[in-house]
Amino acid sequence: MAIGEFGGAPPLAAEGSPALTTPMYWMYEMAHASLNPARAVSDATKILFQNPLNPWSHTQFGKQLAAACELFERTTRRYGKPEWGISETEVAGIRVPIEIRSVWEKPFCRLLYFDRKFTRPVRSPQPRVLIVAPMSGHYATLLRGTVEAFLPTHEVYITDWSDARMVPLSEGRFDLDDYIDYVIEMLHVLGGNMHVIAVCQPAVPVVAAVSLMEARRDPFVPVSMTLMGGPIDTRRNPTAVNKLAEERGIEWFRSHVITKVPFPHPGVMRDVYPGFLQLNGFISMNLDRHVDAHKALFRNLVKGDGDLVDKHRDFYDEYLAVMDLTAEYYLQTVETVFIKHALPKGQMTHRGTPVDPSKITRVALMTVEGEKDDISGLGQTEATHDLCSSIPAHRRVHYVQPGVGHYGVFNGSRFRSEIVPRINDFMLSAANPKSMLALAAE
Template identity: 65%
Template sequence: MYYHLYEMNHAMMAPWRAAADQMRLAFRNPFNPLAHTYFGRTVAASMEVLERTTRRYGKPAFGLGETLIDGKPVSVHEKIVWQAPFCNLIHFERCLPAGHRRDPKVLVVAPMSGHYATLLRGTVEALLPAAEVYITDWVDARMVPASDGSFDLDDYIDYVIQMIHTLGPDTHVMAVCQPAVPVLAAVALMEADDDPLSPSTMTLMGGPIDTRINPTAVNKLAEEKPIEWFQDNVIMPVPWPQPGVMRLVYPGFLQLSGFMSMNLDRHVIAHKEFFAHLVKNDGDAAEKHREFYDEYLAVMDLTAEFYLQTVETVFMRHALPKGEMMHRTRPVDTTAIRKVALLTVEGENDDISGVGQTRAAQTICTAIPDQMRMHYVQPDVGHYGVFNGSRFRKEIAPRILAFIGEHGKTDRAKPRPRVIRGGKAGDAA
């Protein structure tokens, strides 16, 4: 019912959005004398804020058409190399110069938590100069017909294993936030099978491995409510005329509402500043606001079975760190991981996955040799800063690439990772 009301409200606002956009264009037209006045700029700014706060944001593009390799620009093309109903595996294929060294294959597993994989655009961009990058491009559940079947946490783990098999030997897997648990489970299952295609390294970043450690507001909500509460209050059928009509989902707009409410004052201030920048004709600052919110406000639905199983397994039962997680009828044994090097990364100010939650992977993966593991805490960053932004580019990405180079199995050059020992900046696990 709520999903239908949301869709109806969006449809009812369509004429107002169109009118606001027309008025914005009229008051920004250089041939309109009022466009050069404070009044005209105020009207145009008001109309843009109205239009942007009531629109539905579609899936953004990665827009990574070029990267620098050895100081020279090379073109980059997106290529789908594996497909399933709920995910496409995208390869950012670089047009490499002849004789270029063989770079590591990095599978970036993007979170299926309400935002599109393009949220990791900065992550991919930072890795491209030194790696063959692949990313999981999860499909909006409301766009998948019900005839394509269900998708739960077990299916997610199967997808990860299939993609690692597709990429072949010496693959390096990186899980950002939510996929830390299913990726760790997938690697544990592969190692238990003595799979020759097990990844060379596994990097877990800001993930909820053990949410009993420094629980955040998100963790506490899951612990305070029974699973039936989530089933009754946040699971809804997709309305017509979407392709996934009648599929039960956790709507993206609910997830976005939760994220917005956690830092509501910050978002209100950001929009006030955006309005002021528009009135002052500060184009650069206004464009930065547009770029961030075009990405942040673009959300996707999750299948009900995946959402509920994740909430119960990860946040309520803490099944993985307790050694009780099952993949279908099979136990997930993290002590089976022996040959996969492990890097865990956390942000000092992370309010989604508290400090220590990701590092817990180091504790439960007891069979990994000490020389094949490392932990790093990035000072002065929150959750988003763990995988994006200037500190990620300057501090975190180089450590990840160095760790991959150190533990890869190919004959390329292997720089040693930089490890900060002692203090809260990070340490070897």
């Protein structure tokens, strides 16, 4: 299964004509609606041929027909926002229930808190961490595994970005500057003593937000920031998606991939980079893998291999659930990060104010990269250390995880067993400068 495409780089957008850009979304909606009757018939047929009372359901023909019907339905449906599915965690060997609730909200984002309901007080307060999820096409639930890995040892908050097609036009614009404002405001709401983790795309706005806060001597600056597989300087070891952005230029993206949200979505007439187009780009990057995965699904459905079928469903229910991005945010990000390389060149500004990472002095820095990352190439995140030159050397850590790609930087078995313990140690040391100095000396 192609999981390397998750992340913050601009996907390989489908070729198109500027003349078709405006009605593109409307045509997609019409095509989707036209398949509703066929999906209904397919679903009914699948139920009929999976019914144990139907003698045909026990034949090879019946099993193949039911499998084909499920395959058709799954490849033509629209996947909604996945549920978090996190109801409990284990803290110090004790199962603790979880309540997920919003503690801050604006039109384009909610701040979710995974409230662990302890039956008795914890002996010592655990680190508080804000996970800034990518706003790059997939929902924040993509980081379900990341959240689960930190819950046993941290108080966890995460950004839950909104689908632009669900935000009415009356709520106004949302661009990269607004994203940075949101991060700063969330840190203020959380009241200090926070650690920040930026996964993929948010690395740039998080560095910008912390730089601006440090320049103002903001008392709510985080204790540490951990950047994971982020495109800080895409001139280093550029990947295919990095090269695409530079070759095409911002006007190509503006004329080929921006369209308006159609009725009846709440965000009707908002200019967006649509999720379905982004998904097309994701799939085209590894088309053979996706085709093979669905062939395997058909075979496993016929065989009745429930475990492999459930594994496929779980992955693709998440992978195929995509959200729209506001046009202004998408275009500003592509231009600032992938075309102009504004942050590493010292040219990035936020509402006219220069963004200077060298102003960061009180925040410990950790960068994490995957050895086989084909989205944010090796060295792109590490570049942060050159920019944050005022952070003492003993308060900076860089780690490369062997044998993993982009997705493995923030999820999977190696993430849980090798990356998370290192981040935990880094956060604990960052909160105790003397401890971090001793760690660096070792």
